[in-house]
Amino acid sequence: MFLRIFSYKIKQLIRMPWIVGWNFLFPLVLASAFYLGFGNMIKDDPNRLDTIEVAYVAGDGINSNFLSVIKELSKETKDHGKILEVTSFDSLEAASDALNKKDIEGIYYEHDDSIEVIVTENGLISTSLSQIVKSYQNYQASFEKILSEKPEAIDALIASINSNMSFLKKYDFKSGVSQYMQFFYALLAMSSLFSSWVSTAMMTSLCANLSECGKRFEMAPGHKLKAIFAGILAGTLLQSISNTVVICYVEYCLGLHWGAPIYMVIAITSLASALGISIGTLIGSIFKNEMALSMVPLAFTMTCSFFSGLMMGGIQQIIKNFCPILNKINPATVFTDSLYQLACYGKTSAYYQDLGIMVLMIAICLIISVLILRRRNYDSL
Amino acid sequence: MSDSIVKVNNLVKRYKEKIAVDNFSLELKKGEILGLLGPNGSGKTTTINCILSLLSFNKGEIMIFDKEMSPKAYDIKSKIGVVPQNVAVMNTLNVYENVDFFCGLYIKDKNKRRRYVEEALEFTGLSDYKKYKPKKLSGGLVRRLNIACGIAHKPSLIIFDEPTVAVDPQSRNAILEGIKEMNRAGASIIYTSHYMEEVEEICSRIIIMDHGKKVAEGTANDLKNSLKIRESICIGMPAINEDIIKDIKGINHVYDAKYSEGELVISLDGGEHNLVHVLEYFNEKNLPFGHVQTKLPTLNDVFLEITGKELRD
Numbered sequence: 001m002f003l004r005i006f007s008y009k010i011k012q013l014i015r016m017p018w019i020v021g022w023n024f025l026f027p028l029v030l031a032s033a034f035y036l037g038f039g040n041m042i043k044d045d046p047n048r049l050d051t052i053e054v055a056y057v058a059g060d061g062i063n064s065n066f067l068s069v070i071k072e073l074s075k076e077t078k079d080h081g082k083i084l085e086v087t088s089f090d091s092l093e094a095a096s097d098a099l100n101k102k103d104i105e106g107i108y109y110e111h112d113d114s115i116e117v118i119v120t121e122n123g124l125i126s127t128s129l130s131q132i133v134k135s136y137q138n139y140q141a142s143f144e145k146i147l148s149e150k151p152e153a154i155d156a157l158i159a160s161i162n163s164n165m166s167f168l169k170k171y172d173f174k175s176g177v178s179q180y181m182q183f184f185y186a187l188l189a190m191s192s193l194f195s196s197w198v199s200t201a202m203m204t205s206l207c208a209n210l211s212e213c214g215k216r217f218e219m220a221p222g223h224k225l226k227a228i229f230a231g232i233l234a235g236t237l238l239q240s241i242s243n244t245v246v247i248c249y250v251e252y253c254l255g256l257h258w259g260a261p262i263y264m265v266i267a268i269t270s271l272a273s274a275l276g277i278s279i280g281t282l283i284g285s286i287f288k289n290e291m292a293l294s295m296v297p298l299a300f301t302m303t304c305s306f307f308s309g310l311m312m313g314g315i316q317q318i319i320k321n322f323c324p325i326l327n328k329i330n331p332a333t334v335f336t337d338s339l340y341q342l343a344c345y346g347k348t349s350a351y352y353q354d355l356g357i358m359v360l361m362i363a364i365c366l367i368i369s370v371l372i373l374r375r376r377n378y379d380s381l
Numbered sequence: 382m383s384d385s386i387v388k389v390n391n392l393v394k395r396y397k398e399k400i401a402v403d404n405f406s407l408e409l410k411k412g413e414i415l416g417l418l419g420p421n422g423s424g425k426t427t428t429i430n431c432i433l434s435l436l437s438f439n440k441g442e443i444m445i446f447d448k449e450m451s452p453k454a455y456d457i458k459s460k461i462g463v464v465p466q467n468v469a470v471m472n473t474l475n476v477y478e479n480v481d482f483f484c485g486l487y488i489k490d491k492n493k494r495r496r497y498v499e500e501a502l503e504f505t506g507l508s509d510y511k512k513y514k515p516k517k518l519s520g521g522l523v524r525r526l527n528i529a530c531g532i533a534h535k536p537s538l539i540i541f542d543e544p545t546v547a548v549d550p551q552s553r554n555a556i557l558e559g560i561k562e563m564n565r566a567g568a569s570i571i572y573t574s575h576y577m578e579e580v581e582e583i584c585s586r587i588i589i590m591d592h593g594k595k596v597a598e599g600t601a602n603d604l605k606n607s608l609k610i611r612e613s614i615c616i617g618m619p620a621i622n623e624d625i626i627k628d629i630k631g632i633n634h635v636y637d638a639k640y641s642e643g644e645l646v647i648s649l650d651g652g653e654h655n656l657v658h659v660l661e662y663f664n665e666k667n668l669p670f671g672h673v674q675t676k677l678p679t680l681n682d683v684f685l686e687i688t689g690k691e692l693r694d
Contacts, residue, residue, distance in 0.1 A: 004485050008474070015473040205471060208435050212469035216530065219433050219463050220486035221455035377437045377452050380396055381430060 005227045009202055009234035019198060023239060027191040027246045034183050035254045042178040042256055052125055053085045053104045055095035059111030065143045066110055069136050084132075108133070179313075181259060184250055185339045186310035188265075189332035191246060192272035193304055195239035196280030196297035202231035203284030204293060209378050210284070225373060232277050232366075239273035240266070259343025268342070268355070272335040275358050276301075278365035279331065285372040301332075308332035334358055383447060384411040386538050386569040387432065392441035394427055394593075401427045402438070403593040409538075409571055414564050416584030417573040418680070420688075424593035425573040426466055429542050432571075433463060445538065459487055462536030462568075466543045468527045470515050477502070477511040480529045487534035501533035504559065521552030528556065532563065539563060540571045545579060557583055577680035587680070591688050604683045609636070611678065614647040614659055617671035621645065625666065632658055 013019055056067055073084045087104065089095035095107045099120060106129045107118040115133045119126040136143070146153050204210045206227055208218040218224060244266050250256050258265045283296050307330050309316050316333055319326045327333045338354035345351070387409040394402040402424045409415045417425050430436040432443055434452045443450040445457045470479045480498045488494040502508045505525040515523055524544065532539060541560065545553045561583055564570055574580050580587055581601045589597040589604070597604055621640055629638045629645075634652030638645060649655050656675055663670055 001486070001489070004482075008478070008482050011478070012471060012473040212465055212467045213471055215430075215435060215465055216463065216469040216483060217486070218435060218452075219458065219461065220483070221458040222486050377434050379437055381436060 001222055002226055002230045005230040006234050009231045010238060012205070013198060013201070013234065013238055016201060019201065023191065023194050023198065024242045024245070026194075027187060027242070028249055030187055030190075031184065031246055031250050031254065034187065035250075035256070038180050038183070039254060039256065042180045051082045051085050052106065052128060053087070054129060055087050055089045055098060055104045055107045057089045057092050057095045057107060057109045059109070062110050064110055064115075065140075065147050066108070066115055066133075066136055068147065069143060070108065070132065073132065083128075181256065181343070182309050182313060182316075182336065182340065184256065184258070185336040186305055186308045186332065188243060188246065188269050188339070189272060189308050189335045190301060190305040190310055191243055192239065192269060192335065193276045193279070193301040193332060194297075195235055195273050195276035196283060196301060197294070198235040198239060199232060199277045199280030200284040200293040200297055202235055203228065203281060204290075206231060207284070207373070209288055209381055210290075210293070215381070225370060228281065228369075228373065232274075232281060235277045235280075236270070236274045239276065240270040243269040243273060258339070260339065264342060265339065268335070268338055271355065271358050271362075272331070275331050275335070275362050275365075278362045278369075281369045282365040285369040304330050304332035308336045328357060331358065331361055334361075385409070385444070386411055386413075386446065387571065388442075388444040389428070389432060390442040390444075392428065392431055392438055392443065394424075394431055394436065394438045401593050402431065405441075405590070405593060405595055407588055407595070409569055411569055412564070412567070413586060414560070414570040414572055414584045416580035416587040417571060417590060418575065418577060418580050418587055418684070419573075419590035420575055423575075423590045425590055426542055427593075428590070429463075429540055429571070429573060433461070433540070459534075460537050462531045462534065462539040464528050464531040464539070464541045464544045466546065466573075468515075468523050470523070470526055470530060472515050475512050475514050476507055476518070476526055476529075479515070479526060480533050483530040484533040487536075497533050497535060501529040504532075504562075505529040506555065521548050521555075524548050524552060524556065528559065537568055538571075539568050540573075542573050543575070544572075545574065545576065553579070577684065581680050589684060589687060596687050597683065601680060604680060605678045608678050608683055608686050609650050610648050610682060610686070611651045612649045612655060613676040613678075614649070614656055615672075615674045615676065616645045616647070616659075616663075617643055617673075618645055618669060619643070621668070625668070628666075629659070629662065632662060635659075 054070070056070065058064075058067070067086075067088070070084055070086050074082055074086050087098075089098070089107075092107070092109055095104070095109070096118070098104045099107055099118065105119065105125050107116075108129070109116040109118055115136070117126060117129045117133060119129065205213045206217050206224065208215040217227070247258065247262060247265050247269060251258055251262055279300065280297055283300070284293060287293055287296060306312070307315060307319060307326065310332075316327060316336070319333075327337070334354050334357045338351055338358070341348055341351035341354060385408055387407070389405065389407045392402050392405045393400070405424065405428060407415070407417070407428075417428070419425050427436065431438045431441075432445070432450065434443075434450050434454070445454075446460065448454065448457055450457055471482065474482060477498065480501055481494065484494050484498050484501070488497060499508075502511065505528055507522065507525055507529055510518060510522060515526060518526065524547075528541075528544060544560075545556055548556065557579060560570060560572065564583075572580065572584060584601070586600055587598070587604060588595055597607070599607070620643075626638050626640060626645075629635060629647060634649045634655055635647055636650050637648040640646075647659060656673070660673070
């Protein structure tokens, strides 16, 4: 019975024009609108800096510690991602060829007593590369001493340099994600929470107090909760597919990078879809009024999306300053934050905390729903 | 096992202070079509919902197939078919899918279910509309789909809750014929309606409900025979004076006579050759008259006499 209800629920949901419109098409339209609005700002975001691919060429007889330092900067740290991707070249000519072919973005050419930075144009990259050289030169004496006397302490010195490189600290090197991508994260949050509509529609057809079909269903010799879980699964699957289409559309058609591996974005968004479906199930188990079953999910989704930054970029920060708990209980904010954490800082504890909150919210919604729905007959219909 | 299919004893259902069903009892025997008759709001649908365990009730006992009915009595539920008052079909599924979906809640075997669905569509005359969505069907066809969804799994107890509301006469006849056929095939049926002529046509026994109570029970003839009025004579004639009406009331077996809008209606409580006696009086007094019509009592008359009012709706 579970599989039959699951397949019929999928059939029913994809034939509901308003679900196709709001859950499938609207996010694509909104993503396109966002792209038209600030797609170029994302691509040319001055606050965005990818890992710099740089060549290192040592002149004859050079045996400095600079290579060790920039290799340290090629490692990811918990504070930020990889700043440099260093490739050693034997000759300046070979490195210049690579630079001209745009295989690399700059060259460190160390010769005599100086370290030369070679780039094709001035800008953020050349400034960053020069900043690193300056910092190295300021600490050169310390480096030489530590590397000769106590090489195991080099990490501490690098950390010290990092903390002083305020210029570089402003940037997120890990994935090159722009702050403006927050709008797209909020869009995915809205799309996921729209799935609460899917589950109120599903609940309507399964509960005797919500529809005539529900009465017919509850007169049959089947377990209601089993059927509702089949519906939840069907709704989650459909919403996840819908979100995957949006994710792929943004990444491949609009050319905007989500800042994290696409399979991770899909996985987190699927979790958010399950959260939306669970919230809808709770709404469907509490409200009996047909109007409420349409309006409550819509109002809930739009309110949560607003406070997660769908319409106003800095609102999360404002809430964080004045009422931080709101950010922790708003499912849309928790979801956008999890994506942001992953994109900017990797799998940090904050990221896992966000995932945990989402799982907890799903569990709470479903447990309350089950407690309400397990009642098998009604006082009135 | 007794031949009792449904037995309801002293059912009481309250909505806060309002009593919807008041100490109501009924028994459906094997092979019967039991008519549950009553005006809107009389408690028929509430009683049905209690029987089906959709509604909780305050007092009483409901036994189906000699077992106590409960929401989890899946073995009982599997033998019940329900055709609800309001159309209960999924608008996003076509005719075939609707019947298949609801039949699938009862019948697990795929081949058997396919056969049952085809038979239900054939039975309700929907075989040519398999791919149609309910919104594309006429009101009568949707009602038939509603029936197909309720009976496809071949239940031995079928409950029809006002299945002919808002249905054209052709579809109504088809539905009533179908119900009789299902009964001949072995199904016991509870049929609720506020259309008395339907109940009289198909039901072997009738219960009349009003204000949640049973107000009468018996076959259609039993109920009609229980009436004081056994015959009515309607005579078209010009205005007459009170003395003549008094004289007519004095004729044997006449217990009432009323004149209004060019027609004299004489109510009689039995006797034989009543029309002859009335016409003899007219002849004797040389009274002019037009049409003459005699009427036997109907269930509507039964209801009027019992409840003292017209059927509502």
